[in-house]
Amino acid sequence: MxxxxxxxVREGALQVSKKGDVLTVNGRRYDFGQLPxxxxxxxxAVDSEHIIGNVTRTGGQLQVTLLLPIAWDAPHEACFPEPIIDPPDGPIALPGGAA
Known part of the structure; x- marks a missing residue:
């Protein structure tokens, strides 16, 4: 993944966890296991304010884009985040300290 x-820059928090091809975003479960x-x-087609853009599966890898709410004075790693590649199942640590 x-x-x-x-x-x-916006109010709000983002909490994400993963189990296989299932993402839980702020308590709401999104199962992408059937995406060929x-x-x-x-x-x-995805009812989420945080899942933005297309969700794809390329080379067997699920690709998802999330909107990351940050404060106006967020640290550099939150303002310019690196992609999170192959995170283990469980809570996903997000840049800027949100998890």
Whole structure:
């Protein structure tokens, strides 16, 4: 799995955990296990304010983009986050201290 993060200065928190192809975002479960290789799930088909853009599976890897709420004075790693690649199952540590 590859999770891309798009930071945006805004109120709110983001908590993400993973189990296989299931992401839990702020307590809401999203199961992408049925997304076949090469498929594209349009972002507007996913009812989430934090899952943005298309969800795809390429080379067997699920790719998801999340909106990362940050404060105006967020640390550099939150303002310019690196993709999270192949996170283990469980809570995902997010840049800036949110998890």
């Amino acid at each position: 590859r999770i891309n993060l798009i930071p945006q 290789e090469g498929a594209v799930l349009p972002g507007n």
